[in-house]
């Protein structure tokens with residue numbers, strides 16, 4: 001189907017007036033200093049994320065507003081800001097009673113249950129560092145991360161403890177306290193979280209944390225190699241607040257659903273902190289992905305703003321368009337996506353099937369918050385990740401022969417995406433890897449490791465990760481472009497593209513695709529796809545080989561692992577697969 005290259009937007013497209021409409025003016029007017037005044041701060045110049053997220057609203061009279069709606073597999077539980085304040089006070093007091101030191105690390109290994117949210121916010125309130133781990137990790141990835149992070153406390157459930165932690169416990173001598181939720185009785189070496197919570201008082205003083213005090217530790221997805229531990233500080237809340245306003249268009253009465261698990265940075269920055277900073281009600285689904293269930297949630301919970309990931313959108317597309325037709329969601333007004341490139345096909349699918357385009361945005365574990373986004377304030381060019389948010393300066397750079405970094409001003413030129421340092425949620429280090437951290441900067445610029453282009457209108461276009469770009473017959477080919485072209489074919493649900501060494505052209509473009517339900521792999525379909533891609537991309541860029549796979553290897557956060565497709569194709573070692581999704585037919589939690 002032929003489609004326009006731009007989705008035009010006007011304020012009247014939104015049921016609720018957007019937070020901003022003028023990109024140039026907002027960028028001009030914005031300063032991080034002004035953004036800070038959106039928060040309260042602590043007396044003496046301190047800032048505490050949990051205070052800003054929870055207690056500030058209670059002090060302002062919003063204690064009865066609902067902070068979370070937890071959707072269990074069969075029951076629903078709501079938690080008000082008031083209750084969240086009391087519960088996090090209890091958790092902070094409990095850490096004090098255990099003698100946990102300020103700045104020590106509290107790891108949380110749990111599904112999306114209330115205890116996880118209470119432990120994260122309670123740790124922040126106490127002045128400890130919170131580190132949520134994705135609950136589907138096996139014992140090894142858990143041990144590696146807890147060792148690297150020097151875990152002092154672990155909050156988990158009895159069942160996860162027995163299955164995953166018991167066997168690695170003796171390798172974690174620094175782990176002093178294991179607190180079990182949903183415990184059935186006394187288990188040696190652990191304490192019952194609920195009992196400790198009951199014993200602790202429900203009023204507490206907020207720790208006088210300073211802007212640069214460490215607050216959160218997040219591990220990257222491990223898409224390109226071994227996951228890195230990124231350190232974030234309390235003042236990151238300023239970015240969370242500003243991006244909640246500019247990129248997600250949060251309004252105080254909104255019902256918001258971020259589908260990411262807090263084990264990934266999106267699930268914390270936008271599944272916990274940002275929505276609370278704006279006083280909205282967040283839906284938390286404790287269950288795993290299920291297309292029918294997700295549409296039902298959008299309808300029944302009357303979700304207004306929905307933040308999800310390309311992999312989830314592709315799975316909804318794969319499930320077919322008959323399911324969404326059974327549901328209506330008139331309150332839904334804004335959909336955003338992050339984590340991987342969002343193929344134009346997916347943006348259009350949103351527009352045509354859900355009635356709303358999907359707003360792609362770009363950021364990383366390292367950036368702590370959304371940096372480049374499609375927003376309510378300007379038209380969407382499907383396939384572009386949007387424009388830098390107010391307060392963010394992004395550019396495209398290249399290195400010269402001496403390794404010096406130079407900014408490329410010419411539009412539409414491919415290079416590495418870089419950001420001018422200084423936004424509050426910028427990571428302050430890779431844990432135990434100072435050198436790698438230093439290498440990520442060139443003077444005032446943070447180098448992201450992603451390749452992109454900027455067009456004449458200031459929109460950024462993702463090309464691929466620096467490691468994934470294919471060099472074929474003198475061309476640099478971004479896998480995203482090829483994957484997007486394949487996705488336009490009605491049979492294709494997912495595509496992953498790699499460069500395969502080739503004597504003549506250097507690297508040959510090879511694609512792996514999985515098919516939508518109702519389509520069968522065959523030589524005829526392969527020929528058809530090769531022809532389709534050649535017509536769309538030209539012979540130099542189109543794949544020469546296509547393999548069919550039932551599904552593509554993904555990280556547990558839902559990203560296609562091209563390095564694994566490549567290693568498998570070439571019979572090379574697979575490298576770090578600690579975040580590889582075990583059963584690739586399910587989607588466990590997206591970053």
Ligand code: ATP
Nearest residue numbers: 220221222223224339340341361362363364365462
């Ligand atoms: P690792 O650094 O361990 O390899 P990772 O980079 O996948 O893992 P994250 O920090 O979770 O870990 O992901 C950030 C990366 O995800 C970005 O650098 C980019 O490559 C990709 N990404 C995120 N959002 C987008 C987007 N909207 N478009 C294209 N790519 C995106």
Ligand code: MG
Nearest residue numbers: 220224364449
């Ligand atoms: Mg990365």
